[in-house]
Amino acid sequence: MDEIAGPLEVREAADPTAPDGGVVVTVRATGLCRSDWHAWAGHDDILLPHVPGHELAGIITGVGSGVQKWVVGDRVTVPFVCGCGRCEWCASGNAQVCPDQQQPGFTHWGSFAEKVTLYAADTNLVAIPDDVPFEAAAALGCRFATAYRALTARAHVKSGEWVTIVGAGGVGLSAVMIAKAFGAHVIAVDRSSTALATATRLGADHVIIADGATDVSAAVGELTGGGSHVSIDAVGSEQTCADAILSLRRRGRHVQIGLLPTPTGLSGVPMARAIAWELDILGSHGMAASDYPAMLHLIEEGRLRPQDLIERTVTLAEAADLLPRMDTASPAGMTMIHPAAQGTAPRRDLT
Known part of the structure; x- marks a missing residue:
């Protein structure tokens, strides 16, 4: 994204490196959300050029110094609001209102990419159970x-x-x-x-x-x-x-x-x-990582099935075309992006 409300382009970028306390995640699935449209339309303060995307799930492929809880290979997702991990709000389990928060796709480059950087990993990352698909986990982020x-x-x-x-x-x-x-x-x-x-x-x-x-x-x-x-x-x-x-x-x-x-x-x-x-x-402004276990428990029990909300999966190129039209579109569910896919990705059975 090179300009506000302008055309979007898929192109090569340098691989990110894991910051201190943070990680790099290889994105396996990321959701296309109306909030991404708000950023594209100029309703959020972003620095250009910019990569949108804030609902994601994937595998850790880089770990920065100081990270205690996570290693390369872990399957993770993350709330769209990432707390700093140091303030009173994060300490009380309310990272979703952290005054020094980071938001992938808004405050820094996001997940409409093969790799994304995430900060304060020990505060913000959420482990994905083995039997929960990446698409279902990405649907949780926002x-x-x-x-x-x-x-x-x-x-x-x-x-x-x-x-x-x-x-x-x-x-x-x-x-x-x-x-x-x-x-x-x-x-x-x-x-x-x-x-x-x-x-x-x-x-x-x-x-x-x-x-x-x-x-x-x-x-x-x-x-x-x-x-x-x-x-x-x-x-x-x-x-x-x-x-x-x-x-x-x-x-x-x-x-x-x-x-x-x-x-x-x-x-x-x-x-x-x-x-x-x-x-x-x-x-209501998202949900902190500390509140995810109860929700994930209901998903593991089968009482909640976020994968049933996914209407279609698309490529990054298709997402670049869809994002500017989200204010007038009426999708009957979520659109999920597979960043590594090259052709059209049909809807898959996620059961």
């Missing part, structure tokens, strides 16, 4: 882990509660799967009937088409008898944020996952409703 923490640690979803999820892309479909695993009743909202069909396949109890003519909050209120206990905006626009918040019942909890970029940095939120109905408005 969308799946963010949805997991949003529902469990932020919204504290309970069995039997109603959850409305606005947006049935990668993070929204992850939220559908996770909410159902915890026994919630799920309503998925999206503009794409194909995405909603996938949400139904993953367990959504009801779906609502956001066609501009449907009053989403009224439809949710009718289905739930007064509104949902929890809402998720998995897209990130004033409309989707408002639809999610207005779909809540009194004293409900809203979690904002989708980014809301505006020129001023401020976003419209229906705060009058939040005040009158005592709604909780929560942010």
Whole structure:
């Protein structure tokens, strides 16, 4: 990436070297995420030239001095927010809000490459169990882990509660799967009937088409008898944020996952409703490596299957064409990239 919102090119670059405390990972799978589009569009501060990519899994092929827990050959993934490992937030297990964080694909070159550098490895790396595919592990780094923490640690979803999820892309479909695993009743909202069909396949109890003519909050209120206990905006626009918040019942909890970029940095939120109905408005920014074991345990048990969210696998060249169009695309799941692949990589059975 040589310019903001410009064409993307696949080309050779020098091999990275492992920094002190860090590692080099040979990337076996990496996800194409709407957050990558935000960086390409100029909504994040990045230095050019730049390599995007932040959802990844692979094998350690280089280890820097001072690394204690990892060796060459380890199968690993990493959260998209990498903590410094030194501050009070990292020490308390909240590396996702570390003030000196690194983010592959944003603060430094990312994983849309054959190799990627990762920092503070002993704080941030997560071992991939042998029976978890690289593609499934890569799906955890941003969308799946963010949805997991949003529902469990932020919204504290309970069995039997109603959850409305606005947006049935990668993070929204992850939220559908996770909410159902915890026994919630799920309503998925999206503009794409194909995405909603996938949400139904993953367990959504009801779906609502956001066609501009449907009053989403009224439809949710009718289905739930007064509104949902929890809402998720998995897209990130004033409309989707408002639809999610207005779909809540009194004293409900809203979690904002989708980014809301505006020129001023401020976003419209229906705060009058939040005040009158005592709604909780929560942010969610990924998940620290220290919180991964519980999620991985559910995956090993088969209660969560992130690999079911993968719609297709593509090459780097195909990803370079797809990334600029992510704001208008409506994929029914995740797109995974195989950096070493040369031709078109068809979807594979990941069971």
